[in-house]
Amino acid sequence: MRRPLRRTSALNVVLLLYWLCCLAPSPVSSIIVTTPPEVHASKGDTVTLSCSFTSTSRPTSRMTVDWSYRPQSGGPPMMFLHFSSRAYPPTEGQFGGRIRWQGTPARGDASISLINATLNDNGTFTCTVRNPPDVHGSTTSHTVLTVTPRVPSIRFSDVAVLLFFILLPSAVITLILIGRMMCPKKERNQSKAHRSPIEVTEGDEYGIPGYTHKEDRAKCCDLYVMDSDEEYYLKDFKKRPPEAEGYADSHC
Incomplete structure (x- = not known):
């Protein structure tokens, strides 16, 4: 009588373990889908929405991928x-x-590309992968896409043109103004001293008014304001032989 009871108890234990194994979650029936949480792009760009998955089962013809979109509003x-x-x-x-x-599903890749992104594309993109028998686990993943207006960029050639046509002339004008400030024009005295009609100083007899022997060396500023006629007479005067200082004879 005891042998049938022992066999029945052993059979019940086996059945209980079998049902526990069937009800327990199997690690084979799980899948993990991964996407970047955020993607930023400019208007008109081609955006890659990445989606990768890992599965313990080999992808077959029964595997499916769904991409959905929810507007930002x-x-x-x-x-x-x-x-x-x-x-x-x-x-x-x-x-x-x-x-x-x-x-490429064989490599666990379910990515897509969005061409010519617009501001209306802002929102949440969801990637869902099912690969039977791996239908449980994390089968979906979300990506928030943010599209912003494109900012105009300045190329190096544009900067070079601006430097050449704006900064270079400004630098030349600045140098000219600094040169004039460092070498101002000599103020001429409009009131001349009264001299006798027969009094002739050295230099007047050669047609150079107001020229004296002490002014042989002209300064940079004097040459700068000197007229072309005065320069001609000055050169002609230097070529002539020196004469005794004094008064010239009157021709009256």
Whole structure:
């Protein structure tokens, strides 16, 4: 009588362990999908929305990928791409003709590209991957896309043109003004001293008014303000032989 009881107890233990194994979560039936939390782009850029997944089961023809979009203003998510053996990008709507499949499921990649991003594309993009029997776990992941207006950039050639046509003339004008300040024009005395009609000083007899022997060496500033006629007479006077100082004979 005791042997049948022992066999029944052993059978019950085996059945209990079997049911526990069936009810326990299996590590095989889990999948993890990963996407970047945020992506920033400028208006008109081509944006890559990355999506990778890890699965203990080899991807088969039953694996599916779904991409959905939820606007920044809110509202229900809208699925715009489905992958099952091949990709089915949208042909109309907000993303019509602007989505390209970039994924390689055999390598755990389910990424897409968004062409010519606009400010209306701001929102949350969700990647969902199912790979039976791995249908449990973290099958979805979200990415927030932020598109900003493009800032005009200045090229190096534009900067060089600005430096050449603006800064260079300004520097030349500044140097000219500094030169005039360092070498001002000699103020001429309009009131001349009264002299006798027959009194002739050295230099007047050669046609150079106001020239004296003590002014043989002209300064830089004097040459700067000297007229062309005065320069000619000055050179002619230096070529002539010196004469005794004094008064010239009157021709009256």
